[in-house]
Amino acid sequence: MSSVVAVPGSVAPAAPREVSRARGIRRFKWAILAPLIALFAGVLLPVLLLQLYFSFHQWSVYLGSWWDAEWVGLDIFKEVLTDPRFGWSIIRSLAFALGSTIGCFLIGFGLAYLMHKPFRGQALYYILFIIPMLTVPIVVAYTAEMLLYDAGPINDIISRIGGVEHKVPFLTNPDFALTSVMLLEVWNWTPFSFIIMLAGFSSLPKEPIEAARILGASTWRIFWEVQLPLLRPVIFLALTLRFLEAMAEFPKIWALFQGGPGSATETIPVYIFLTTWQYFEVSKGAAMSYLVMMLMIVIVLLAIRLLRREKHAIDAMTAAASRTA
Amino acid sequence: MSKPRVSRREFIKGGVGLTVLSALPYAPRAFAQAENDRIVAAAKGIGKTDVTGMIWSNYYIPMQPSMEDFRKQTGIGVGNIQDISIFDIPQRAMAEALSRSPQFDFFHIDGGMIPSLASAGLLEPLDPYMKKANFKIDAVGDYAKLFTYKGQTYGIPTDGNVHAQYQRKDLLEDPDAQKRYADKYGKPLAMPETWDDDFNIMKFFHNPEKGLFGSANLRNRANGVTWYLMYLYAHGGFPFADDMKPTLNTPAGNRALEIYLREKAVAHPESPGWGTPQMIPQIAGGRSVACQYWDGIIKLNENPKKSKTAGKWAYSTPPSANVGGKTIVRTISSPVGALLVNKYSPRKEAAAYLALWWGTAKSANQYVADNVNTFHDAWHKSNMTNPGVEAAYTSGGLKAVGECLQVACPPIYLTGYLEFQDQLGKHLSEAYVGQRKASEVLPNVENEWAKIVKRIGTKKLQEELATYKSNMPTIDKPKMS
Amino acid sequence: MTKSQKNRIGSIVRYTLLTIWAVIVAFPLYWMVSTSFKPSEQWFAWPTVYIPDPWTIVNYLDVWTDRQEVATGQYIISAQRPWIAFGNSLMIALTATTLSVVYGAVIAYGVSRYRVLSEVRMFQLLMLRMIPPIVIVAPLSLYYSALGLLDTATGLILIYFLTTLPYSVWMLKSFIDEVPREVEQAAEILGAPRWRTLVEVVLPLVRSGIVATFLFILILTWSEYLLALLLAKTEVVTLPIELSKYQGTTEGRVYGRQAALSVGITVPLVFIGLIIRKHLARGFSFGMIRR
Incomplete structure (x- = not known):
């Protein structure tokens, strides 16, 4: 930091100095934003426009180049909206995201609660618990196949415990398949919720909890009435991020099921993938993509409203705390 | 190694010889050598070129020695490959077609993709090169037809992938079983003649408790459709009428569906999710009774280093069916590994001659006889008499392959192949796992297919239908060799 | 009791x-x-x-290794050795992550001190991350092919950079917010250029935040599958794609080899993760937690 001190100070008179400072800040702000704007204008915008073009132009890939595609107005959107497969894939995606989010959260929260106070062996458990997040999804999928196939170790353990040979069809029963990937998602991403919640617990102010304890409140009441309300914003964050990431899950489902058995695991990403890259209905895929984007934006806007409210509450609280301090 | 250039006269002589010789069943060795020289001569002017291909390494590795040979003589060889599975290449090749990309010079791909890729403008017709090198695809029966589209040749086969009947001989020959079977069905226990025989034998030996499953046919979403189409063709069915109306909900289509679904009773409980990586250990490990399966697995089965069932199998064409008073035998060829050349590539000439080179008797015998890399199956006429090939397949196996090739049908040989195929596959898979009523499958698929036809263009597909139909086998039953 | x-x-x-x-x-x-x-x-x-x-x-x-299994006749999977894929993965993931974290820190600083993005804009930036990649990959591949970016490391780095930037900005902002302004003010009064203040004063103070963000973004870029599958071809194959080649094997399941490759993909991340595990917790709070 000594180098900063060595920089000579400016000696301009007061008023022009303020002006030049304002100008300097403006220039600095633009310099920060310029690459971001370039990225948006150069990559994202053309891609979204291209997608929009395909949503309104039927491109039959066998008949000509994409710039010759025929304008069909809202026909493609109509086709997508009346396609029951699309509806089902949305329902599956929502179910998958909801189920895995809740699973990740409950386990992550429970682990964080059990671990937020120091105890012997804490570091070891912590290390172990974050490893699943460091495992590549494709690896998770293939390892799961080794574990769950009919003659795999999980079925062996079940058979040993039950005493009779019993092979659960984790991977081939359509009633089970989506749950199987959901469990994998929970295994894979519980560390994320766990870490967030652990940070939340360790940041809880000590004073209100001590005060409640002195007043004779039970651990249970302290948890419900003091700790949980204070953790609300963190909980919202953990749930929202996880849910939105789970909506986009592709590698595990694709590597294990490719949408099957039957169509039990055909979620939105899988269906769009099939439509665009297997059927080459680029236009239909584009229209679906736009609808999915709309859906995601609605969900995200809702989440943002909640998050902002929580964030403001927290900011106000910190501000109040720092005033009293 | 330098070869003398072929003179004009020899060239013509070769051409005359070709017409004469092609009438003979198998070309003599000397002619085979001349074939290679002619390709070298035609490719000589191109000079040193490294081509890039999209090809699965399982196929590519046994093709490498003959490629190196070609490189020595012409300077043309393979520089880089994209190594992905033959089941994934169709999508990737279509993506290339969409972007008109010159990056890949050749694709080793399912021949069923020819109409789609040719329509999308990706494929270079190979006839001019074949003419210049005086080369002809010398395949068993009418197999070479499967690589033509609207009268032009777009692919050079390297893999005669056909479904053959696999039957456990040791089970058939068990005297006790023979007696019980005869008592139960009033028929001797032998290679199945009809599709019902096939199912009865599977059912008869099916014994999950002992780890023996009746059927090893695939029923997963990606592959099951190949079996359905085989059943359909085998019962005289065809997927489209002349006006491109789907004709699945027909007696033949329903019978195919019945066969498709009834085998669930004699299949491994995991079969709805199993692809070939899971099924092959079942077959070679002695845990299945019978199946119609890709013929390359014969080589695996009969290799004692890799299989517990060497010598225990009998092979033949799939069962027959009675259609309008005639007994017909059909099998399917999908995916057929064929070499296709990219029209947008600046190196297409080099790639085309390399493809022809790989289509010669000499090369084919080399990679087909490999019993370690068993992916290439016999297809060339000279394969049928080659001792190395016979050693890999056993004589019984090779005979079955030769017969199957004569009655091999293409998959849905139309533009939009993957879309037709996946719609059918999805519905079949749903019915197989019980997500959908069997009665809904065919009407629903017909509806979905009609939409695809409309989108791709009824007129365009009608024109293609002629090619598709002419690529179907013309004989009812294979001629026994 | x-x-x-x-x-x-x-x-x-x-x-x-x-x-x-x-x-x-x-x-x-x-x-x-x-x-x-x-x-x-x-x-x-x-x-x-x-x-x-x-x-x-x-x-x-x-x-x-190059121990060619053709000789032994067992289970051939790939003619290409995964070291090449390993190198690609390493280069692409590290470059994209570095870009994302560095530029993310710059934006985060701008937001924290100069409000270059309003709160609403910040949330919109986060929204960008929440669009599933499958939704844009088709037009992106056409666009890339027009620009000649298909099958190049640059193409993958660019899109990884863009899609992970929102996380970088959000995670780093929460750290920079905590740095007391007095230090910078002192620097500014002394006339230090703003860039130097950022690089020499602020960033060293949020080291642990940078480390945590770096790891998290590295997890995302190292394991990315869909974009690598559709935007890369021969020249650039990353490790997840290399592993997925086992999906189509025809000679039975080769679990041992799959596992040996999986271990190789997993070890680097776990190794880095264990070294910097202490920094992780704070990075994930996105400013929702104050100390």
């Missing part, structure tokens, strides 16, 4: 629950590692083999 009894029971319950989850986490990892050391006949033996007997490194040799 006395307090110490209560504590004892509490501690027993805690250890039991934690150990159950520890087993659930550890077993698949153990299975992956142990399978990678099993000889081929034990890959899918029934009854199941839990401990390799004998332990063998042949799977690693087959996958990671």
Whole structure:
């Protein structure tokens, strides 16, 4: 930091100095934003426009180049909206995201609660618990196949415990398949919720909890009435991020099921993938993509409203705390 | 190694010889050598070129020695490959077609993709090169037809992938079983003649408790459709009428569906999710009774280093069916590994001659006889008499392959192949796992297919239908060799 | 019940629950590692083999070295050695992550000190991350092919950079917010250029935040599958794509080799993760937690 001190100070008179400072800040702000704007204008915008073009132009890939595609107005959107497969894939995606989010959260929260106070062996458990997040999804999928196939170790353990040979069809029963990937998602991403919640617990102010304890409140009441309300914003964050990431899950489902058995695991990403890259209905895929984007934006806007409210509450609280301090 | 250039006269002589010789069943060795020289001569002017291909390494590795040979003589060889599975290449090749990309010079791909890729403008017709090198695809029966589209040749086969009947001989020959079977069905226990025989034998030996499953046919979403189409063709069915109306909900289509679904009773409980990586250990490990399966697995089965069932199998064409008073035998060829050349590539000439080179008797015998890399199956006429090939397949196996090739049908040989195929596959898979009523499958698929036809263009597909139909086998039953 | 009894029971319950989850986490990892050391006949033996007997490194040799298995005649998977994919993955993930974190820090600083983005804009930026990549990959591949970016490391780096930037900005902003402004003000009064203040004063103070963000973004870029599958072809194959080649094998399941490759993909991240595990917790709070 000594180098900063060595920089000579400016000696301009007061008023022009303020002006030049304002100008300097403006220039600095633009310099920060310029690459971001370039990225948006150069990559994202053309891609979204291209997608929009395909949503309104039927491109039959066998008949000509994409710039010759025929304008069909809202026909493609109509086709997508009346396609029951699309509806089902949305329902599956929502179910998958909801189920895995809740699973990740409950386990992550429970682990964080059990671990937020120091105890012997804490570091070891912590290390172990974050490893699943460091495992590549494709690896998770293939390892799961080794574990769950009919003659795999999980079925062996079940058979040993039950005493009779019993092979659960984790991977081939359509009633089970989506749950199987959901469990994998929970295994894979519980560390994320766990870490967030652990940070939340360790940041809880000590004073209100001590005060409640002195007043004779039970651990249970302290948890419900003091700790949980204070953790609300963190909980919202953990749930929202996880849910939105789970909506986009592709590698595990694709590597294990490719949408099957039957169509039990055909979620939105899988269906769009099939439509665009297997059927080459680029236009239909584009229209679906736009609808999915709309859906995601609605969900995200809702989440943002909640998050902002929580964030403001927290900011106000910190501000109040720092005033009293 | 330098070869003398072929003179004009020899060239013509070769051409005359070709017409004469092609009438003979198998070309003599000397002619085979001349074939290679002619390709070298035609490719000589191109000079040193490294081509890039999209090809699965399982196929590519046994093709490498003959490629190196070609490189020595012409300077043309393979520089880089994209190594992905033959089941994934169709999508990737279509993506290339969409972007008109010159990056890949050749694709080793399912021949069923020819109409789609040719329509999308990706494929270079190979006839001019074949003419210049005086080369002809010398395949068993009418197999070479499967690589033509609207009268032009777009692919050079390297893999005669056909479904053959696999039957456990040791089970058939068990005297006790023979007696019980005869008592139960009033028929001797032998290679199945009809599709019902096939199912009865599977059912008869099916014994999950002992780890023996009746059927090893695939029923997963990606592959099951190949079996359905085989059943359909085998019962005289065809997927489209002349006006491109789907004709699945027909007696033949329903019978195919019945066969498709009834085998669930004699299949491994995991079969709805199993692809070939899971099924092959079942077959070679002695845990299945019978199946119609890709013929390359014969080589695996009969290799004692890799299989517990060497010598225990009998092979033949799939069962027959009675259609309008005639007994017909059909099998399917999908995916057929064929070499296709990219029209947008600046190196297409080099790639085309390399493809022809790989289509010669000499090369084919080399990679087909490999019993370690068993992916290439016999297809060339000279394969049928080659001792190395016979050693890999056993004589019984090779005979079955030769017969199957004569009655091999293409998959849905139309533009939009993957879309037709996946719609059918999805519905079949749903019915197989019980997500959908069997009665809904065919009407629903017909509806979905009609939409695809409309989108791709009824007129365009009608024109293609002629090619598709002419690529179907013309004989009812294979001629026994 | 006395307090110490209560504590004892509490501690027993805690250890039991934690150990159950520890087993659930550890077993698949153990299975992956142990399978990678099993000889081929034990890959899918029934009854199941839990401990390799004998332990063998042949799977690693087959996958990671040039020991050509053509000679032995067993299970050929790929003509290309995964070292190339390993190198690609390393180069692409590190470059994209570095770009994302560096530029993310710059934006985060701008937001924190100069409000270059309003709060609403910040949330919109986060929204960008929440659009599933499958939604843009088709037009992106056409666009890339027009620009000549298909199948190039640059193309993948660019899109990874863009899609991870929102996380970088959000994570780093929460750290920069915590740095007291007095230090910068002092620097500014002394006339230090703003860039130098950022680089020489602020960033060193949020080192741990940068480390945590870096790891998290590295997890995302190292393991990315869909974009790598559709935007790369021959020149650039990343490790997840290399592993997915096992999906189509026709000679039966080759679990031992799959596991040997999986271990190789997993070890680098776990290694980095363990080194910097202490920094992780704070990075994930996105400013929702104040100390």
